[in-house]
Amino acid sequence: MSRRRILTRAGAALLLSTALLAMPGTSVAAPEYTITLDPGAAGVEIPDSMYGVFFEDINYAADGGLYAELVRNRSFEFLPADNASFTGLTAWITPGTTADDDGRLHERNRTYLRLAGGQSLTNAGYNSGIAVRGGALYDFSIWVAGSAPLTVTLHDAAGQALAAPLTITTRGDGWAKYTGTLRATRTTDAGRLTVRAGGTGALRVDEVSLFPRDTFRNRPNGLRRDLAEKIAALDPGFVRFPGGCLVNTGSHYGYDAASNYERARSYQWKDTVGPVEQRATNRNFWGYNQSYGLGYYEYFQFSEDIGAMPLPVVPALVTGCGQNRATDDEALLQRHIQDTLDLIEFANGPVTSTWGKLRSDMGHPEPFGLTHVAVGNEENLPDAYFARFVKFRAAIEARYPQITVIGNTGPDDTGATFDRLWELNRQAGTEMVDEHYYNSPAWFLSHNERYDAYDRNGPAVFLGEYASLDNKLFNSLAEAAYMTGLERNADVVRMASYAPLLANIDHVQWRPDLIWFDNDESWGSTSYQVQKLFMNNVGDRTVPSSLAGPGLEPQPITGGVGLSTWATSVRYDDVRVTTPAGETLFADDFSGGADAWRPFTGRGAWSVVDGAYVQSDTAAQDTMVRGADITATDYDYSVKATKLSGAEGFLIGFGLKDTGAFYWWNLGGWNNTQGGIEKGVGGAKEQVLLKPSTVETGRTYDITIQVRGTSVKLLLDGVEWASFTDDQVTAPVAQVVTRDGDDLIVKVVNAQDRPAVTRVDLGGLRVDGRARATVITGDPAEQNTRSAEPIQPVTTTVTGISSDFTRTFPANSVTFLRLKTK
Known part of the structure; x- marks a missing residue:
């Protein structure tokens, strides 16, 4: 039930150290990054609808969530057509039976409950039960056709009362809505709602509802x-x-x-x-x-x-x-x-x-x-x-x-x-x-x-x-x-x-x-x-700004070379990595074994067979092995590949950093229908390019990957198959500056594991010496959960702000500096 939200001790200490680090005068290192504003240039207008x-x-998200109804399956409409595990009585305990005939409440509200006198129906709501708060009011309603006294109770799973019972008397054979109010006497998140019919007559029951009176804006429904x-x-x-x-x-x-x-x-x-x-x-x-x-x-x-x-x-x-x-x-x-x-x-x-x-x-x-x-x-x-x-x-x-x-x-x-x-x-x-x-x-x-x-x-x-x-x-x-x-x-x-x-x-x-x-x-x-x-x-408009510093330029594609398969047995041979001038950086024809290769993913059955390197397990996926690390920025990587059996084709890896950071040329992928370049980033793969591709079993292909910095040309049997340039930068620091009336908002993200000492040049703008800083930071692997929410914004007032100042933005942080312009 209600718990006091707490920060973990480590999280609180981190936030405190972050606040201290961000204070003026605490930076000792020279700035690595520079943010420069051009306040005389026209920024772009930011619409009120920017974020929604x-x-x-x-x-x-709706029923059992944002919609405040506490009764699950209130109209007995959960049916196998909705979900194989559903019935008209899903979430209900009752000896009554559901019906779908001309006696229904409305054409589109098809299913209702037949309930005899002396019988009861109980609903446990969503998840573990119905959540009620002691002292709060709950509005009950029900549609009934038939005459009988009804007793409505809120109770826990053990039958202990959570509110004084409500008595309603229904009259007549036609459908009518009956209402009442229950006041919870204690708090639980595992309540039950029970409606018991007195008398001996038969009833038709539908649309059984329980709503908290305390909804958003106190609106009914x-x-x-x-x-x-x-x-x-x-x-x-x-x-x-x-x-x-x-x-x-x-x-x-x-x-x-x-x-x-x-x-x-x-x-x-x-x-x-x-x-x-x-x-x-x-x-x-x-x-x-x-x-x-x-x-x-x-x-x-x-x-x-x-x-x-x-x-x-x-x-x-x-x-x-x-x-x-x-x-x-x-x-x-x-x-x-x-x-x-x-x-x-x-x-x-x-x-x-x-x-x-x-x-x-x-x-x-x-x-x-x-x-x-x-x-x-x-x-x-x-x-x-x-x-x-x-x-x-x-x-x-x-x-x-x-x-x-x-x-x-x-x-x-x-x-x-x-x-x-x-x-x-x-x-x-x-x-x-x-x-x-x-x-x-x-x-x-x-x-x-x-x-x-x-x-x-x-x-x-x-x-x-x-x-x-x-x-x-x-x-x-x-x-x-x-x-x-x-x-x-x-x-x-x-x-x-x-x-x-x-x-x-x-x-x-x-x-x-x-x-x-x-x-x-x-x-x-x-x-x-x-x-x-x-x-x-x-803010209302952006203020044009630029960011300079390390890690903000495209990096050449360097790293290990690799061989892999996916649900396919393949023979690889004659691996060579050379410079554009022909100097050999790495070569292996497997005549002396495969000692130069080591597991990258740890999957597959790799062995040297008849002077070639063979992956023989047709069930194994992503079987990458890694060869030499290539530090040169310009190189040609070539290999001969033959499909022996299986569902797909070849996976030729290059630029291998670790199992979550690599490139591979996928030939005959997607059940031997497509080929393309995929890039591993953060444990996921992104498609750089994709085109039709089929690999023939038993045929040997000459494959060459030509790397020139950030540009790559792919050759298949000496013919250019495709090319691409990957000059995207995984930038550790990002920023934008906006105006909000007379305020200037400097927004800086530092998504790396070390602080970013940054000079901020406002381009001559005069500002108040004090600013409001809001910082979100912590362990990058941390998340907010039901038991604790360690990641929270911390707002402080900082001093020492001028038209040209230096700040240290904490590791793994988002910082908003709100400055008052003069």
Whole structure:
């Protein structure tokens, strides 16, 4: 239950030492880095929408999470069609039986419970039980058809009362809603709700609900306060919803002809509005049931409550998220286009319009002020998607020309789909496109300049989903370094949102995540603390600045040479590494054995056979062995390779540093269909280039890799196969400077294990001698968890600030210096 958040002793000591290190006069070393401002040059305007949040119902983020309903499966709609382990009585204990017939509460609320007099039903909520707080009020409601006295109790697993019982008497054969209030007498996160029917008659029961009175903004059918407040504390400029993958994927797209309702289909906004007992439920792409109690109205209202722009995403009828399918049903497409027009009317229309009236009837006569709509999410069929996108856009612009219609670029930061969608969006003059990517920390540290070269006259970028692939502080530092590049390019990148937003600790389908929670507690990840620092200190404009120092220049590709296989047996021979002038740096024809080679990954069965080096295990993957270390910056690495058997081809390694840092030329990879260069960074692999490639069994290939500094040419049987240049810099330090009114905000990320002594030249700007410094730092492998949150911002006042000053930025830190200009 409620625990006092504590810093670990090591974390507290580290923060204290960091604060002392950052104080003026404590630096003894000469500056390694220099930040130089050009205050006379025009920076770029940073929009209010620069940073926002993306809410998707993944990781049980809605039901059992942000949506404050405490009863799981309140309408008995969990069915095997949703999840093979579900039944209509999932989360319930009752001798009653479920039914689906003409006696139902509503057409789209199909399943209800048949309960006889003397029987009871008990619900344990989500996770370990229902969380209640002593002294708090809880609003109970139930829909019943039939006459009987009901006794409602809150109790623990042992049956001990958590509140005084509530008595309700139902009357009549028709459906009616009955309500009451329970006041918890003590606190637990393992409560139970029981409803017992008296008398002898039969009842129909549906929509059993228990809500905390204390929701965010005290709204009925509201949001869990602690989670909503954590989101609000980010001060987001927009809220993207409802997805994500659940927008455009699912078994079906349309309505069932017989009932106008169908389970397992893409997200339909009209299912999610109106009285909650009349809303449909739906199978979630992530493997569970959605009640839609948190629907489009609640999304719009929450966005308004926290001062954020709503940004809904509608289905384009082309699948994404690893699926490849598009509908050819023109009538269905037109229905979805009309649904989108109706959505805009629901958000902005007058109360005299059909959908504006529904919004008003739900309690919000004023328009929500919708300005942006995104069509589709991560579609894998670029031409099919775009043919539908332009139809959506044409219909929206014809009726609502003030709405910005956002396209997208598929599921990755590069590749054929990405390139094709960017081409189509440019040609069509799309105003804004949505990019998504999840990459290693090294990728984020080496791509700070990604948007520097983007066309300033082309579509703007909405970075709708991004994150570094873990939840440790080092991941957050890499994201922070990348965000300095986003701000520097705020004229191109107009919006950005980390994803996913929420994760229930007991139901995790994707990680990393920004905010974690259980039944009654929530905690921000290290990335939450970094995102909050950036989002609360954006500024109005950038001030042009530059950074000089070590580690900021491209490094040549040097390191070990290697041989590897993947589910394939291969014979390698005649390895040679020479300089461009022909001087031999390393050679091995294996006539004397393979003593010059050592394991790199420790996998595979390597041996010398008939004067060649053979890997014979066709089940083994990633079997790299390492030869000589090459320190020369220009060299040619050649080898003869023969596939003996198995599923794929050859993996020729070069620039090997360690098992998490290397390059390899993959020939005949991906089940012998593709070839390419992959780069190992931080334990993950990134594709540098990719093209079709097939390797023949029994044929010997001459393979040569020519390295010239950061440029590489690949030769196959003497013919150039491909080439690339990798001049990305994994920069340990990054910075950006912004103005916020009269304040200057110097933002510095030091993602290395040593302090960065830095001279800051403000270009003659006069500033107050005192500044506010906010620092996030700690062990780069540390993360915030349910038991402790060691990574927290520490804010202090520092002195000795002038137009030219020196500061030491702690190892593994994000520092924001807020200076007052004179």
